[in-house]
Amino acid sequence: MAERGGMSVRARTTLAAAAVVGVVLVLAVALGLRYLSASLTGEAQAMAEARALAVADQLERGGHLLTVVDLDDPEELVQVVDAQDTEVGASASGRGLPVLTSLGADRISVREADGSARSYVLATATMADDAEAADLRGGTVVVGRALDSTQQVQVGATIALVAGAAALLALVTGTTWWLVGRALRPVERMREQADAISHRQLDLRLPTPAGDDEVARLARTLNAMLDRLDSSARAQRRFVSDASHELRTPLSVIRQNAELVLAYPDRVDTAELSRGTVAEVERMRELVDGLLVLARSDEQRLRPGRTPVDLDDLLLAEASRLRAAGRVRVDISGVGAVQVPGDPALLARAVRNLADNAARHATGLVTLRCAEVDGWGVLDVDDDGAGVPEPERARIFDRFVRLDEARARDTGGSGLGLAIVREVAQAHGGDVRVCESLTGGARFRLRLPLG
Structure with missing residues (x-):
């Protein structure tokens, strides 16, 4: 199912599906990681705020920093600053740092002794002016919460989400490849069969799959x-x-x-x-x-013009010709004035073919009629012959069809006259049909639109 010089429909469909799903998964993973990071950071921030309030409260009531916090806790950074922004106490992680209240930041990165960097999220709590310790009145407690665990969770989540997205993308790609291949398998069989069909094997047909898709x-x-x-x-x-x-x-x-x-x-x-x-x-x-x-x-080149044509004049001319031949009598009492747009030569040929056919099969009388009926010009040619059997009435307009082969050849019929009448009628937007005549033979009715 490959196109010349390009990818197959199966490959292009699979690639398109993989691209769409891939973009959606990338966006989903990015948004998921962003949300997870914000959630974990917010949780650490809330823990730092709660811890800062607790430390400030205990210090206000006369607690000492050594008993209030675990000074050696690597996950927590505490710095106490007085009202003049001077550090008055700090945990092991906060020693040697600048006064954090002057930085105006909610997150810092601290270089450890081993050269690694550790990130902290900061929260502050202000102590009351009536704190028991005079040097702490109006001071600030800064608590930092390490983001190591948060970053570890983010790395694990990133690995899990990327692996899951990759697996899902592979599953979608493989499923699309299989489904499209299965859907196109009947088309491929049809193509192979069509490739075997030639002008000498037009009886071959394409395999038709079940269903109605x-x-x-x-x-x-x-x-x-x-x-x-x-x-x-x-x-x-x-x-x-x-x-x-x-x-x-x-x-x-x-x-x-x-x-x-x-x-x-x-x-x-x-x-x-x-x-x-x-x-x-x-x-x-x-x-x-x-x-x-x-x-x-x-060849679709039978395109009649729009010249006004008098059907009654065509019938009268045929009546004169048949009378001159002297073989049949012609009744024209039913001929009325009818004018239709069309090609005069083609319509004259069609009317002559109908008249010759009637004269060929008539016993002694041919009846010609024309009239306007419901927006149509209706032309009837009747004979008093044997008529046309009902099963043969559709076939008689086919080419080279003669119901009486020997008689038709003897009288000069080629088997094309009625076929030409049908083609001329259809080219003018009309039709021709055969039924039983009132005189017992056949009636050929030609209908042509008036406008």
Whole structure:
């Protein structure tokens, strides 16, 4: 699942998840350590304040520094200052230090004898002016509480939090890698199968995972697309085969006529052969024209204009042509004035195809009608022939479909006329359908929008 020249989706997703979780964990650890430091320092500060008040109270009542505090306690620093900011007593940790009340700080660092530094948090308490010891009246007791234990707790907490965050980050990264890989495994199988599909194997389909998630819906959508492509390719191959077959017949007749003239120039009726050749050439021309119309439709180039076209004029012209042929009677009593926007040549071809189809299958009567119905121009072409069986009414508009193969070939039908009618109708935003005629045969109804 790797992109060309880059990381795979799995790697990028895992990296993004790890980055987001990593940032959150860093912030959480930093805030946690800051809160812990503030909490431990505050606790030491509170202990120092309580101790300073206790020492000041005992000194006020006449206690001596030697009995009030443990002078050698390394965790505690005590300094007693009189009202003139002169040191009058100190514990072992506070000896040799400057007067702490003059520093104005709540935390100091003291260099020990071994060269190490020890940090203290300071608190003060002021003694009353009526203290028993005169030199302590109005003086100040400064108590410092060592932060060694606090720092040790902070180091341990830092190690624990960093280790926990690293473990959690590794767990999230590994879980994301596994979950994304599992989620993309069906996609990889689909890719491998798609890689095996070619124009010669369009019957293959992608594996569809169970469920109704995005991957399953994608697989079903792609398989539906392959179904359409397979159907289109089959239709294209059938179209090429049928077109080749249809073109072969008139070409064979033309060649046969030419060979007869060359072989027996004095014994053949050249006029009769010429008429037959012209008929086959005309048949082939109409077939090629039909193929070109369908090819333009397949390439989405069948875009009709918006020229006003009178459907009644097209029907009347076809009625005159059919009457001139003399094979069927034509009823035009139902022809009304109808005008639609479109391509005059394409619509004329569609109407001619419907009229020729009706004349080909009629026993003796073709009925033409057109009218405006609910915003549509409706054109009906009826015949009194055998009609179209209901199961065949959808298939009859496919290319090269003939319900009566022998009769259609004999009468010049190519099997493209109704397919062209459907393409022209759809290109104009309309449709065409077949149903039973009132005269017992088939009725082909062409609907086109009026506006």
